[in-house]
Amino acid sequence: MSDDTEGGFVKTLKDWRVAVMLILVVFSLVSIYVIPPGISNGMTGNLQLGLDLEGGSWIQLSFQSEVVRFETDENPEVFAARIGDALDAEVFLFEEDRLEIRAPFTREELELVFVENGGSLVTYENGVSKDTADQIKLILENKVNNLGTKDARINTITGLNGVTQYIRLELAGVDITTAQEIVGAQGKFEIRIQTIGNESEHVLYGDSIKSVSTPTQSPPGSDVWGVGFSLTEGGADAFQDAANTYGATSNPDAHEIMMLLDDEIVYSASLNPQLAAELKTIPVRELRATTGAGEEGLEDAQKLEIHLRAGALPVDVEIAGSGTVSATLGEHFKVMSVIAGILALMAVAVTVYYWYREPAIVLPMIGTTIAEIIILLGIATYIQQLDLASIAGLIAVLGTGIDQLVVITDEVIHEGRVPSQNLYLKRFNRALGIIMVAACTTVIAMLPLAVMDLANLRGFAIITILGVLIGVIITRPAYGKVIMAILSKKPGDH
Amino acid sequence: MKFPTYDISKYTVRQLLALPIALLIVSFLFLGFNTFTTGMPVDPGIDFAGGVAVTIPPTADSQAVVEGYFAGYPLKSVGEGVNGGYYVVFEYMADEDFMSLSEVISEHYPDAKVDQIGETFGKTLQAQALWALLFSFIGMALVVFIVFRNFVPSIAVVLSAFSDIVITAALMDIVGITLTLGTTAALLMLIGYSVDSDILLTTRVLKRKGKFSEKMQGAFRTGFTMTSTTISAVFLMFVVSWIGQVDVIRDISAVLLLGLFVDLMNTWMLNAGILTGYAGGDKR
Numbered sequence: 001m002s003d004d005t006e007g008g009f010v011k012t013l014k015d016w017r018v019a020v021m022l023i024l025v026v027f028s029l030v031s032i033y034v035i036p037p038g039i040s041n042g043m044t045g046n047l048q049l050g051l052d053l054e055g056g057s058w059i060q061l062s063f064q065s066e067v068v069r070f071e072t073d074e075n076p077e078v079f080a081a082r083i084g085d086a087l088d089a090e091v092f093l094f095e096e097d098r099l100e101i102r103a104p105f106t107r108e109e110l111e112l113v114f115v116e117n118g119g120s121l122v123t124y125e126n127g128v129s130k131d132t133a134d135q136i137k138l139i140l141e142n143k144v145n146n147l148g149t150k151d152a153r154i155n156t157i158t159g160l161n162g163v164t165q166y167i168r169l170e171l172a173g174v175d176i177t178t179a180q181e182i183v184g185a186q187g188k189f190e191i192r193i194q195t196i197g198n199e200s201e202h203v204l205y206g207d208s209i210k211s212v213s214t215p216t217q218s219p220p221g222s223d224v225w226g227v228g229f230s231l232t233e234g235g236a237d238a239f240q241d242a243a244n245t246y247g248a249t250s251n252p253d254a255h256e257i258m259m260l261l262d263d264e265i266v267y268s269a270s271l272n273p274q275l276a277a278e279l280k281t282i283p284v285r286e287l288r289a290t291t292g293a294g295e296e297g298l299e300d301a302q303k304l305e306i307h308l309r310a311g312a313l314p315v316d317v318e319i320a321g322s323g324t325v326s327a328t329l330g331e332h333f334k335v336m337s338v339i340a341g342i343l344a345l346m347a348v349a350v351t352v353y354y355w356y357r358e359p360a361i362v363l364p365m366i367g368t369t370i371a372e373i374i375i376l377l378g379i380a381t382y383i384q385q386l387d388l389a390s391i392a393g394l395i396a397v398l399g400t401g402i403d404q405l406v407v408i409t410d411e412v413i414h415e416g417r418v419p420s421q422n423l424y425l426k427r428f429n430r431a432l433g434i435i436m437v438a439a440c441t442t443v444i445a446m447l448p449l450a451v452m453d454l455a456n457l458r459g460f461a462i463i464t465i466l467g468v469l470i471g472v473i474i475t476r477p478a479y480g481k482v483i484m485a486i487l488s489k490k491p492g493d494h
Numbered sequence: 495m496k497f498p499t500y501d502i503s504k505y506t507v508r509q510l511l512a513l514p515i516a517l518l519i520v521s522f523l524f525l526g527f528n529t530f531t532t533g534m535p536v537d538p539g540i541d542f543a544g545g546v547a548v549t550i551p552p553t554a555d556s557q558a559v560v561e562g563y564f565a566g567y568p569l570k571s572v573g574e575g576v577n578g579g580y581y582v583v584f585e586y587m588a589d590e591d592f593m594s595l596s597e598v599i600s601e602h603y604p605d606a607k608v609d610q611i612g613e614t615f616g617k618t619l620q621a622q623a624l625w626a627l628l629f630s631f632i633g634m635a636l637v638v639f640i641v642f643r644n645f646v647p648s649i650a651v652v653l654s655a656f657s658d659i660v661i662t663a664a665l666m667d668i669v670g671i672t673l674t675l676g677t678t679a680a681l682l683m684l685i686g687y688s689v690d691s692d693i694l695l696t697t698r699v700l701k702r703k704g705k706f707s708e709k710m711q712g713a714f715r716t717g718f719t720m721t722s723t724t725i726s727a728v729f730l731m732f733v734v735s736w737i738g739q740v741d742v743i744r745d746i747s748a749v750l751l752l753g754l755f756v757d758l759m760n761t762w763m764l765n766a767g768i769l770t771g772y773a774g775g776d777k778r
Contacts, residue, residue, distance in 0.1 A: 052607070052742070062615065165618070176596060176608065319589065320615035326605040329551055336738035340731045347726040355719045388742040389676055395731045395743075396683050396750060399724035403690050406723065410716040430697075437641050437693050442686030444633035448626040449679060460679045464686075 011485070021478040025371050028378020043338065047377060050387025050459065053334045055327030056151075056172040057179040063128050064104040064316040067163045069097055072119035079119055086113050090314075092214055094129040097122075102315045125163045128315055130156075133164035136313050139306055140169060143182050166320060176324040183317070187262045189310035193242050194256045203242040203257075206310040208235025210285075214314075215301035218288060225297035226290035227305045236283035249276045259289070259307065266307040267291075337391045344395050345369065348402050356409070360486050365405050368479040372401050375474065376467050383462070390459035397467030400442060404435045404471060408480055413487065428480045439472045500714055502766050503707035510767030514760055518657045521664035528667065536663050539672035542620040544586035544613035545570065546595065549741055550603045552578040563602055567595050575739040586613045623678045630682050631656070634689060647696050650768040654760040655688040661760075662753040671749060676742050680749035687724065687754060691717045691761045699769050706773060714762060721761075725754050 031046065032038060038045035051058055072079045080099050084091035087110075089103035101110070107124040114121045128136070133156040144152045151172035158164040171179050189206030213228040231239060242248070248255035252270040259267040267289055271279070278284055289308075291300035325333075348369065353362045376394065380386060386394075411431035412424060442464065449461035502510070525535040540547045550560065552575075560580050561572055568585035575581060587595070592610055599606050611619070635652045642648045659681050663673075671677060698713040699706070728750045735743035 060615065062612075166615075175600070177600075319610075319612065321609070321611040323607070323609035325607045328605045329549070329607050332551070332738070333740055336734060336740050337743070339738070340734040340740075340743065343730040343734055344727040347730045348723055351723045351726040352719075355722075388740060389679065389746070392676070392731070392743045392746040393679075393683075395727060395747075396680075399727045399750075400686060400690060402723045402727070403687075403720040406720045407694060407716060410712075410719070434694055434697050437637065437697075438686070438690040440641075441634045441637045441689040441693075442683075444637055445630040445682050445685040445689075447633065448629040449682060452622050452626055457675050457679050460676075464683065468686075 015478075015481050017474075017478040017481050021368075021371055021375075021474050024375045024378070024474060028374045028381075031378045031381045044334070046381050048381065048385035049330075049334070050385045050390070051170055051172060051323075051330075052325045052388045053330050053337070053386065054151075054172050055325050055330035056170065057174050057176045057324040058168060058170045058322060059176075059179050059183060059319060060166050060168045060321040061183065061317040062166055062320040063126065063164075064318060065100060065102045065126070065128050065132075066105060066110065066124060067098060067100050067127050067129055068110060068114075068124050069122040070099060070114055070119050071097065071122055074118065079117065082117050083113060083119075086117060090211065090213075092129065092132065094131055098129070100129045100132060102128075104316075125159075125161070125165075127159075127163040127165040130158060130162055130164060132314060133158065133167060135302070135306065136167060136315065136317075139309070139311060139313060140167070140183070142306070143311055144169070144171065167317075173327065175326075176322060179322070179324075180319075183319075187311040189308065190260045190263075191239070192258045192260060193246050193248060194254070194258065195246050200258060201242065201246060204231070204235045204238045208232050208238065209308060210235070212305055212308045212314075215291075215298055215305060218290070222293075223297075224290060224293050225301040226288050227301050227308060228286065228288045229308055231285050231287065233283075233285070236285040239287075240279050240283040243271065243276070243279045249280045252276045259304075261307045261310060267304055333388060337388070341373075341391070341395060341398075344398060345373075348398070352402070352406075361409055361413075361483065364479060364482045364486060365402070365409070368405060368475050368482070369398060369401055371478075372467065372471055372475045373398065375470050376463070379466060379470070380463065384459055384466070386463075387459050389457060390463040393460040393463035394467065397464050397471075400438075400468065401471050401475070404438065404476055405479055407431050407434055408476060409483065412480070412483065424484055428484075431480075432476070435472060435476060439468045442468050500711075500718075500762065501707065502710045502714070502762070502770065505767075507767050507771040510763045510770065514654075514657060514764035514767075517661055517759075518764075521661045524664045524667070525660065534673065536667045536673040537670075538616075538620070539674035539677075540583060540609065540611050540616070541674040542616050542623070544611050544616035546584040546587065546592060546608065546610045548580075548582040548584075548599060548603075548609075549607040549739060550580040550582065551605050551739070553580070553603065554578075555602075563598055564595070567591065567598075576737050577739055579739045581739070581741055586611075586616075619675065623675065627678065627682065630685055631659075634685050638689065638693075641693075642696065642700075644700075646772045647700060647769065650765045650772075651689060651692040651696060653768075654692055654757075654765045655685050657760050657764060658684050658688045658753055658757050661756045662749060665752045665756070666749060669748075669752075671745055674745060676746045677749045680746045680753070683750060684753040684757065687721075687750075688757050688760070691721060691757060692765050694720070695761060695765055696769065699773060706770075710766065710770075714766075717761060718758075721754055721758055725751065728754065 033045040036046065076093060076096055080091055080093040087101065087105065089101055092100040094100055110124065111121045137154050137156055140154050153170040155168050156164045157166040157168060191203045192200040193203050194200050208231055210230045210232050215225050215227055217224060218226055246255050248271055252273065256268050256270050258265050269289065275284065289304060291297045291304055349362060349366045352365055356362060384390065408431040411427045446461040446464045449457050450465055529535045557572060557574055561569065564582065568587055570583040570585050573581040599608060634655060638651045639648045662681065662684060666677065694717055695713045699709050702709055728747050731743060732747035732751055735747060
């Protein structure tokens, strides 16, 4: 109608919907290739690639332990300690009424023991508490870092009830055997004793340490933290022997006890007078390393606990699943994905052209779809790694995107004629209505997958949801504007 | 434009509904029978059943040679790719056996892709996938009911989405695609595709003025353009991943492809039929 054909192009570019789309395309290209400079990575730029495109291995671990909720009339700590003795297993009371049991037991076995000790079992789940999971994650991260692996992701998979059932390691560029070694490998822990000046002598190795407790305050409530550990019989003898031979019992301050992990000192302190006196006569199996007061003391105690375990995990783990993709095959998958994407786009172009026979419609449609994919990839560089499943999601979302552009087009150009501005807006809004509902259902349908941690399906769901949102909010309104401007310029249509 | 003409008003409601309803019932019984005999509606892949899957890149070895290498292990199936590669599946095995299998694989096919899922982990995934499917479906149904606030048309949309999933799942089992995490995602994606065309149809037919048969015809043109375009994209994704032996994408696209054809039938026969019965056609 009153559409100003001259300068219509510029006007269209200035429309905020179109402008936002173009700005986002530029932003995305910059994110993928320029900041940080990603051209050197080739075609994929700064995109985060999953293992199946990059090559590498993953291992998912489950825990040989349970988390239970219990009831008792007693003091929970006293009760928990007794349960630990009865089961002959390490237990960890991480909430008033929740206990982590660090050995495999069935629900029936535990129920019996709880009842025998005057309590009852309320819930039972395989897994570990969040605290333990974080600790395991930290230990694994340390191990991975020590091996200098360039790209590693370690995620705990925790349910809504706060029980962590799995921990997943993804190690790029590492084969499965190496990955298994990383999980199983332990460091070399050693206790040495200071002799004269900087000299020291070997006392015992990590195999003489029978068990290690979580950080505790001693005396309770004093805010002075430390880690208790117990030695084997042989270890205790060696410890007593060394303390007496080198004079630590008579002059503790001159002969500090040092703990080393992989030949680096991680802790050093002198014997306390009481222990020194005791060691003069008998071997002591229960020892305690005090780290200090307050928050800092606690943190040091946590680190020391990990060191004492020498990289061994506090809970036995089992491999729940694992996988590996060679770098060569990853590269092949990458090439195939790109080919699939390009061919799918071309197929869409041909089909749309077949139906409409109108370049003025087909070009903006394909242009919009390309813009949509670029924006999706650009945003994905920040939040989601791309693996094969998410690439399938990307192509699937390309399908729905085109669907919706077809809805807009057919709605707007009724019987081959471009309507007046008012009618156009009315129809366009009607089309957007259909699209909104469709988008809403797709997002809802994908939401459970995005929230649950079903391995690589999360990527598929997140990419799909993201794609639908970008389409509805950004690219489809812009397309509506563009197609209007182009069609109203065509002579003889109104 | 050479458009297939499909004049829905030529057919009676009964004619429109017969085929989709019959297929839905047959598929439902088929899946029910499977569940009853094997515990799963569709043959589960290693993601859910536990086991080991190995993708071997193109090799000169014959199938017999490949099978020979793995003779001592619980081999479940060996599939040959068009590019000369293989896709080998093993039943669940103990950790020690898997370790030695890993060695055999890396000795003969160092570039293979290997995935191993434990039995318990598979069970966990199975339960979660089931929940995901249930939540998705309920969420979708809620949106549809809220939007239309009208019982019959909403039920028509929900029923045809349900039918899409059921018939596609049955077809999957027949053509030998296993239920994996990827194919579960594809089934969920079908909910999105299905609702897309159904909502277009329902909105056009119920919320517009005009002659019923013309509105139906118009909706069909748009709907068919939509679905055929999506089919062409998914079809190429399938061909490339099939030739290139990208099994994750191949399975997802195969399921989407089956589902899109099923959806054409369900939208333009089942859903259109119910709407014709509901809106009374052209008051002939």
